[in-house]
Amino acid sequence: MTLILGMLLDAIFGEPRWLWSRIPHPAVLTGQLIGWCDAKFNKGDHQRVMGTLTIVELCIAAAALGWLLQAIPGQIVDIIVLAILLAQKSLVQHVQAVGDALRLSLGDGKRTVAMIVGRDTRDMDEAAVARSAIESAAENLSDGVIAPIFWFAVAGLPGLLVYKAANTADSMIGYRTPRHEKFGWAAARFDDLLNLIPARLTALLIWGVTARPDMRKILRDARLHRSPNAGWPEAAMAYGLGIALSGPRTYNGTMRDYPLVNGEGERDLTPDHVDAAVKTLWQVWVLTLAGALAIWIIQLT
Template sequence: MTAAILAAAMALDALLGEPKWLWSRAPHPAVLMGRLVEAFDQSLNRGDARRLAGIITVSALSALAIALGLLIQSLPLGWLWSLLLTAILLAQRSLTEHVTAVADALRISLSEGRHAVSMIVGRDPDQLDEPAVARAAIESAAENLSDGVIAPAFWFLIAGLPGILAYKIINTADSMIGHRTERHEDFGWASARLDDVLNYIPARLTALLIALTTKLSALKTATQDGPKHRSVNAGWPEAAMAAALGLSLSGPRAYGGEMTDDPPMNATGTRDATPGDITAAVGVLWRVWAVTLAVVCVVALF
């Protein structure tokens, strides 16, 4: 029944996305998770034993998420609440909308494109030219396909509602405290490492799905270039998407005014990225979603 619930949740997410009328009146579960992570950060991220405090934080967050998932599943109509919450925690529709918004804005003007892409990436947008804005949107599409769609679906299929809730809260923690800053170097270590573990299989599965829905040679590019990325996981879907579109992604980028020396994904893709490439990337997102849904339905049947 877990697979059947997941299939229905994927369809519901794709159909409705994140209704503004609802989340303008109530806090999104991701927002609540963020507040919980922030509370742990404010209360425990101090003193000399910050790495231990971070391990305690990750353990507590995971335990709370699993306990909540088990409680919801045990309620009357637990399958329905699981379906609705899972649909909320999946991000296929919202991801495609945000990425499409960058293409639409970039077709109007560079400044509009910079503003739109700043909503979905952490790099400095002010110095980006049109191809760089397009590349940033496509990179975000590839990475968030793994983090926001395939990984949550994978962990729901493995462990039901407790699995997806635990994944999402650790992923949220990583996005908030997992960066290597002076404040979070030690405290965020556990969340960053656990997030790497939880995304290890989904990231590579995402690269495989991109290759299966575009061209198989994209998987070879992912296996060659993915390990070069500074992230143990993000490079795999990025490299696969780069090869699928015939572009070069990643490479040196500016964060907080400082340039990185990241290697390119699919260095043979030398042409400039365009708004049309963003649209093509969104098409890949939907093809991967469709194949994933088909696989989940087959699992549900058998």
């Protein structure tokens, strides 16, 4: 019941601006801590060792905090923490905002999608803006919704907080840049490990709520992605909506020639395709909620 109520609370309220404009969001505090560690320890000749120690200590602290919170009598703390750390409604709002802005103008669409993706947006056309939003929807459905639910179900608040700490660290220092290739190595590898099952579970859920495309094609194209995990929900979304995703894009002025996922799918994407992706996000959420409800009923009997 804790999981069900947490999912419902997040879906209804999301991330209320009136609250997080007054106090820092836990993700912001975690990011500040990681930033401090980066500035303090990412130097010298032992960057990989220091980065590994940083992620180990961060996760130990997250697990300890989770155990302390979980020890508080009742379920209200668990429900509130889960709702805060889930991102269903905020993900839907950010993705839908891109589709709505794109209907106004290409410039509005590019400015809005730049808030949720790291690639260069200046030279994007309408299809590229819509594609970027849909890719973000698929990847963040796994990272921001299914993975937190999975680790909460497996290990309670300690599992949830460890996952969120590792995922935040990966998003900040887990890049193969000159500064973070060594220091962020452990964060990136640990995040890959924690997302191994949730990413594939997300793909299965997307497959279940769409037209159930050929799973063999999803399995094949998921491996084309540069990430060992992100390709799974992205491939499922591409085949579920009948569209082509991924492909060449520019980061910091450098063109990356990534392969297309479902290269035979529709390439001229529009705001309507973004709407379809948002619908899929909610369908997956409903299916996940139904699964949690079914498990709860079975446990009662």
